Amino acid sequence: MGSEEVHPTVNDIKEPEHFALESRKGNSFSWAESLNVVIEDINGDDDPSTSPEASCKVQTIDSKEEEDSPAISSPEGELALLKAAHALSSVNRRLALSKFFDLKGNINVFCRIRPHSPDEKEAPVGLILKSLEDEIEITSGKMKRNYRFDRIFEPSSSQDDVYSEVEPIVRSALDGHNVCIFAYGQTGTGKTFTMEGSNGNPGIIPQTFQHMFYEASRESSVRYSFSLSMLEIYRNSLRDLLVPRSRGTTDPHGRSLYIQMAGPSIEVENLTEITIISANHAKFLYHRATRVRSTSSTTANETSSRSHCLVRISITRTFSHDLESTSTSKLWLIDLGGSERFSKTKAHGRTLEEGKFINVSLCALADVISALQTRQPHIPYRNSKLTQLLRDSLGMDSKTLVLVHISSKEDDLGETLCSLDFSSRALGVHLGKDFSEEATTKKVAIREDVLSKMKAYEAECQRLSDKIHALEIVMKEKLQSVSLHEQDPDKSDKNTAPADLEHPKITISARERIVRGPLFALPRFMASTVSSRCKKRLNLDSMDQRDFIGEDPSGPAKDQNHKGHSLKHTQKAPKVNISPLSPEPALDSEKRLNPHTEMHEFNLRQEKINALLLKLRKKKPIKTDKEPHG
Numbered sequence: 001m002g003s004e005e006v007h008p009t010v011n012d013i014k015e016p017e018h019f020a021l022e023s024r025k026g027n028s029f030s031w032a033e034s035l036n037v038v039i040e041d042i043n044g045d046d047d048p049s050t051s052p053e054a055s056c057k058v059q060t061i062d063s064k065e066e067e068d069s070p071a072i073s074s075p076e077g078e079l080a081l082l083k084a085a086h087a088l089s090s091v092n093r094r095l096a097l098s099k100f101f102d103l104k105g106n107i108n109v110f111c112r113i114r115p116h117s118p119d120e121k122e123a124p125v126g127l128i129l130k131s132l133e134d135e136i137e138i139t140s141g142k143m144k145r146n147y148r149f150d151r152i153f154e155p156s157s158s159q160d161d162v163y164s165e166v167e168p169i170v171r172s173a174l175d176g177h178n179v180c181i182f183a184y185g186q187t188g189t190g191k192t193f194t195m196e197g198s199n200g201n202p203g204i205i206p207q208t209f210q211h212m213f214y215e216a217s218r219e220s221s222v223r224y225s226f227s228l229s230m231l232e233i234y235r236n237s238l239r240d241l242l243v244p245r246s247r248g249t250t251d252p253h254g255r256s257l258y259i260q261m262a263g264p265s266i267e268v269e270n271l272t273e274i275t276i277i278s279a280n281h282a283k284f285l286y287h288r289a290t291r292v293r294s295t296s297s298t299t300a301n302e303t304s305s306r307s308h309c310l311v312r313i314s315i316t317r318t319f320s321h322d323l324e325s326t327s328t329s330k331l332w333l334i335d336l337g338g339s340e341r342f343s344k345t346k347a348h349g350r351t352l353e354e355g356k357f358i359n360v361s362l363c364a365l366a367d368v369i370s371a372l373q374t375r376q377p378h379i380p381y382r383n384s385k386l387t388q389l390l391r392d393s394l395g396m397d398s399k400t401l402v403l404v405h406i407s408s409k410e411d412d413l414g415e416t417l418c419s420l421d422f423s424s425r426a427l428g429v430h431l432g433k434d435f436s437e438e439a440t441t442k443k444v445a446i447r448e449d450v451l452s453k454m455k456a457y458e459a460e461c462q463r464l465s466d467k468i469h470a471l472e473i474v475m476k477e478k479l480q481s482v483s484l485h486e487q488d489p490d491k492s493d494k495n496t497a498p499a500d501l502e503h504p505k506i507t508i509s510a511r512e513r514i515v516r517g518p519l520f521a522l523p524r525f526m527a528s529t530v531s532s533r534c535k536k537r538l539n540l541d542s543m544d545q546r547d548f549i550g551e552d553p554s555g556p557a558k559d560q561n562h563k564g565h566s567l568k569h570t571q572k573a574p575k576v577n578i579s580p581l582s583p584e585p586a587l588d589s590e591k592r593l594n595p596h597t598e599m600h601e602f603n604l605r606q607e608k609i610n611a612l613l614l615k616l617r618k619k620k621p622i623k624t625d626k627e628p629h630g
């Protein structure tokens, strides 16, 4: 009997991403949990004969047993089982993440308090600012006010503290959700510091680049491709930051950017989009783009941002069981222009105009978030370019995180209260949320529990991935030694254990391996990486790889050195799509996840997994007679 007919393959079961997205509908949690028990039962972690280590051994089983347990009587079967377990852990992780957001809500508001800068000549008079768990208490004279947040970062909090709380939301963008992360606050309170960071103290944006590529390298059933766009909204008009700006025009090619509705999704016509091939590549492009951002000196900040700066990462996922099947999500990382009180900043002329535009669009954003929080039938997206642009990434199943920045200086009290009021609206604290101590403690405990489960599933995924890779290496070695034997039996006999030859079914020909798809594909370490595939396709005329591969281009000296390359590169036409993973355009609104189709697929796959597990359960322990190879 051909092994393909006998062995359940990962193609039957391996695609968890579709159904993971529908975790909130139906009973997927209990389903996943019960499957987990079954898998553990079969896998028998405590039983050395069925442990993944044992999978690396050549197994001797009688033919009766082989018939009964075809799935794991061979390395291929063992691999299928490991991949099934990996897929399941992956589902569990995604379900835990969805549950986490169910508990937290799709809109989260954090607060970061800026520390006093060491070079401030006199110690500033501070507000009596207490942060009690998730609450801030402001006392100034007779005034005392309390504000709630999902999370508060004290002045002593590090960039890593912040990113560890942001990480789940970035993870959910990788799982297919649209995500917006905003830095909001008064001028000079540290928005750019939080988003961008400094040398040696990277903020959310560089850490996200790093995280994305790390996660992509760990995934075996989904391939990711990422592309980057950057724009600013300056005085209510859009500017592409990935093209060089010549004096007096927003775009040397004379193109204007238009916001367009493409079905349910929003596109920006003429916006440059560059496929990014590594975290360093992304950082390089980011730093180059920020140099053309509109900034000027104000009383509050020497390099005050006079616009909203938006980084858009389009994440295209290609499912390895079906290369035709792709989905694209958007991750927006937004450094908003600073909110201002003109009586305080004494702004005039152009600076005053810029400030007005910023304030108007911030109000529009607050209105949209507030309408979403209170589930209004009408969401006023059209009131500003900012909210029009983010229409498909705010609301519905998208995740939103607002990081409100405040100063603890008494002098900034007015601005601080404005920012806190904005956050109250966004968080909906006055909308009858149950904030009793008991309810909060309970909620926090559940959240922690879900989060720790999620981390445990992540660790499990990693463990299984390692085992899969180890087994693939062993299989590959066997395959090589058997092909050697076929070419020159005398030579290869010396290297090949007789037991190997007793089990010729592991000798899958190269042709078969291709036909049989990803399960039997080359081990991961031999396959070309995203980066190498991209490199091949990349037009080296338009992009100097040395600019970003293996080096962090963020340093000013380096930026200078590469100015020539940058300019050359930015002359490219927009929408550079050199994705090696999908022949389709990186952005395909048609293929965005449809909840109904997803649910249907979920049910189908659930049935398949049940059938497979029933089959696997009949298996008896396998006797082994040889130590692992690798």
Ligand SMILES: Nc1ncnc2c1ncn2[C@@H]1O[C@H](COP(=O)(O)OP(=O)(O)OP(=O)(O)O)[C@@H](O)[C@H]1O
Residues within 6 Å of the ligand: 113, 114, 115, 117, 185, 186, 187, 188, 189, 190, 191, 192, 193, 194, 301, 303, 304, 305, 306, 336, 337, 338, 339, 405
């Ligand atoms: N948490 C922090 N730790 C250390 N330094 C900080 C922190 N937050 C802000 N700063 C410093 O404060 C200064 C102003 O910060 P930043 O430029 O990030 O403010 P901003 O809110 O982006 O201002 P604007 O709206 O005017 O652009 C910078 O020198 C920055 O390095």
